[in-house]
Amino acid sequence: MKEHIAELISAAIDSLKQQDILPADLSPRIMVENAKDKAHGDFATNIALMLAKPAGCAPRELAQKLVDALPQSSSVTQVDIAGPGFINFFASAATITAVVADVLSQKDAFGLSKVGGHQKIQVEFVSANPTGPLHVGHGRGAAYGATVSDFLAAAGFDVYREYYVNDAGRQMDILATSVWLRYLELESLELESEGQNGIAFDFPSNGYKGGYILDIAKKAQDQFGDRLVRSAADVFSGVAADEPQGGDKEAHIDGLIAQAKALLGAETYDVMFDIALEDIRGDIENDLGEFGVAYQNWFSERSLTRGGDVETALKKLTDAGHIYEEGGAQWFRSTAFGDDKDRCVVRDNGMTTYFASDIAYMHNKFERGFDKLLYVFGADHHGYLPRLKAVCQALDYPLEKLDFRLVQFAILYRGSERVQMSTRSGSFVTLRELREEVGNDAARFFYVSRKSDQHMDFDLDLAKSQSKDNPVYYIQYAHARVCSVMRKLAEHEWDFDQEAGLAALELLDSDYEKNLMVALARYPEVLENCALHYEPHVMAQFMKELASDFHTWYNALKVLENDAQIRNARLALSEAVRQVLANGLGLLGVSAPEEM
RNA sequence: GCCUCAAUAGCUCAGAUGGAUAGAGCGUCCCCCUCCUAAGGGGAAGGCCGCAGGUUCGACUCCUGCUUGGGGCACCA
Structure with missing residues (x-):
């Protein structure tokens, strides 16, 4: 129109x-x-x-x-x-009522758009280090990335969802070493129970202390038995003192990592490393799966090094003159593209940096032929944007192919009380705990109901409440109400005659009904808008409005009238509302229950 | 200090490419079930859109400066 x-x-x-x-x-x-x-x-x-x-x-x-x-x-x-x-x-009235027939004939497909024209868009989101379970901060990125991806797909883009697994680097070594030390503690207990001397030591202050580390250590026990046991004297031989003993915790843990590799041998160390990695990565995948978040690909950082991508990408930059050497290290001249400072890509010890992997990863993405790369980052990563933009230009790809969205943090509340989160000592609120407490529907909806770059307060009590205060229930209830009316039909021994209803739509001339139909007609443009601007909160807002328009109408006028023409027309409108609610909720990753 | 995101009703937030009288929900106050789920609906009150300039027919929206708050500024990941 x-x-x-x-x-x-x-x-x-x-x-x-x-x-x-x-x-x-x-x-x-x-x-x-x-x-x-x-x-x-x-x-x-x-x-x-x-x-x-x-x-x-x-x-x-x-x-x-x-x-x-x-x-x-x-x-x-x-x-x-x-x-x-x-x-x-x-x-004209006919123009306004036409949407009802459109919805009923197109059903699930109503509102889908072809505006994307099969452009290939790669969406990278979450990408949290696999060193522990996801916490509630990751949840927002997960909900947002998944929802945006689904909107893009609904708008005709070919979407490729990807999780970048940081399976290389020091944090992972700390993880593997933490597992080994927990393993030693477990073995020690067994030795003591057999009357032998245990292996006494203090767990490093910078190690991973979460309970899940112990679970992984048990798996290492299952696989290796006691073959990984070394004496405390060997393990701590030559290792710098830990912080509580007046030393440096970083030097301490680095020393332990070196000892782990030396004492176990590279091969065995890697096997243990992989046990830890796969356990946690698998747990994350499972967690996200339950949250309705699925990926086309889990992209391994290590594969970039092993497959030569890092080398290739760095060579390309070197050939183009964007790399220089200083102090024995190699630097990417990102300042030439507006970054604050140049970035190290190869350290003086010959190790490539994490950033070198980022370069290789972006190069790899472009090589795979994506028209657009969307990076969804936590707000704490915004400092990465200038250097990634620099990489894009240095690799000679158009900057327009790059899009970034920063997701701000969510602060949890229980009523008016702020829920304290601490990443220390493993006592954080995990995404899984959140999902178990408020349910997937509420979690998904709440996370995307605010603009992504807006800080949000997430009220756990509200998310759990089953009342009109809770927008999720309010919307779902509208859907359930239509289903309920359809069930009531049978009790009256009536049938819904859709054709008769569509033919009689012009009888629905109240403002309530007109408002509803106008709202339904807006759905396709809301969907398109959400997709093109990466702003799913607009749909969340729209769903609330549609539900509200429906409840108002429902309260004012009776659907199950004796007059068959009116009844069928109102049933047709009800069913159209239900369909659009279901479509919108589906895109938001929220279920549309038939009964509540 | 530099970068970045924000600032809208008592609270939590919408306000798409600048448009007509700035909107919801909660909270407060009134009202509505002999009736399809009251898990709902109707109404009232509540605003210097952080401050100050600028751009123009017109600014909550765009630009500049300032104030306040979140988050970043490592040969870390």
């Missing part, structure tokens, strides 16, 4: 051009918007205001000329000029 009105306006403009009222070289962007006030009709355009200056006449005067030049249309019943020069359009 908007397109139709835009065409009418365009025709009017052409006609005014021929009359030399408007300059012929003018090609304005015609904006048609949904009128916010009923008195302003159904659609409005500000075109006369925008063209007043080039036309050299007053806006209202130009508006009148445009209106006079508008072609006739059966779907427009009235055209007004209002305010400073707005042109308001009133749509």
Whole structure:
């Protein structure tokens, strides 16, 4: 309908051009918007205001000329000029009711868009280090990334969801070593129970202390038996003192890592490393799976080194003259592309940096032929943007192919009380705990109901409450209500005659019903908007509005009227509302229950 | 210090490419089930859109400065 009105306006403009009222070289962007006030009709355009200056006449005067030049249309019943020069359009009843038939015939497909044109877009999100379970901070990135991906797919993009697994680097070594030390503690207990001497030592202050480490240590026991046992004297031989003993905790843990590799041998160490990695990565995958978040690919950082990607990418940068050597290390001249400082890619000890992997990963993504790369980061990563943009340019790919979205943190509340989260000592609130407490539906909805770059307060009590205060239940209840009405039909020994209902839609002439139909018609553009701007919260907002419009109508007018025509028409509208609610909730990763 | 995101009703938040009288929910106050789920609905009150300039027919929206708050600024990952 908007397109139709835009065409009418365009025709009017052409006609005014021929009359030399408007300059012929003018090609304005015609904006048609949904009128916010009923008195302003159904659609409005500000075109006369925008063209007043080039036309050299007053806006209202130009508006009148445009209106006079508008072609006739059966779907427009009235055209007004209002305010400073707005042109308001009133749509015919048939135009407004048409959406109900559209929804009922297209069902799940209603609202889907082809605007993406099968562009290949890669979405990287979460990508938390596999050193422990996901916590509630990751949850928002997961919900947001998954939802945006689903919207993009619904808008006709070919979406490829990817989790970058940081399975290389020091943190992973700390993890593997932590597992080994827990393993030694377990073995020690067994030795003591057999009357032998245990292996006495203090767990490093910088090690991973979560309970899950112990579980992994047990798996290492299952696999290795006591073959990984070494004496405390050997393990701590030559290792710098830990912080509580007045030493340096970083040097201490690095020493332990070196000892682990030396005492176990590279091969055995790697096996234990992989046990830890796969256990935690698998747990994350399982956790996200239950949360309705699935990936096409779990991309291993180590594969970049092993597959030569890092080498290839660095060579490309070197050949292009973006790498220089200083102090025995190699640096990427990111300042040439607006970064604050140059970034090290190869340290003086010959090790490539984490950033070198990032370069290789981006290169790898582009090589795979994606039209667009979307990075979803936690807000704490925003410092990475300049250097990644620099990489993109240095690799000679257009910057427009890169998009970033930063997800701000969520602060948990229980009522008005803030829930303290501490990553220390493993006492954080995990995503899994959150899901178990409030349910997947509420968690998914709450996470994306705010603009991603907005801090959010997540009230656990509200998310759990089964009342109208809770938007998730409010929306789901609207869906369940329609289903309930359909069940009641049978009790009256009536059937829903869809064809008769569609034919009688013009009987639904109340403002309640018109509002509902106008809302339904907005759904496709809301969906498209969400996708193109990566803003799923708009749909969350829309769902609340649609549910509200429905509840208002439901309360004011009875669906199951004795009059069959009215009844079938209202059933058709109800079913259309239910379908759109189901479609929207589905995209948000929230279930649409038939009964509550 | 530099970068970045924010600041809208008592609270939590919407406000798409600048448009008409800035909107919801909660909370407060009134009202509505002999009726399809009251897990719902209707109404009232509540605003210097952080401050100050600028751009223009028009600014919550764009630009600049300032104030306040979140988060970043490592040969760490």
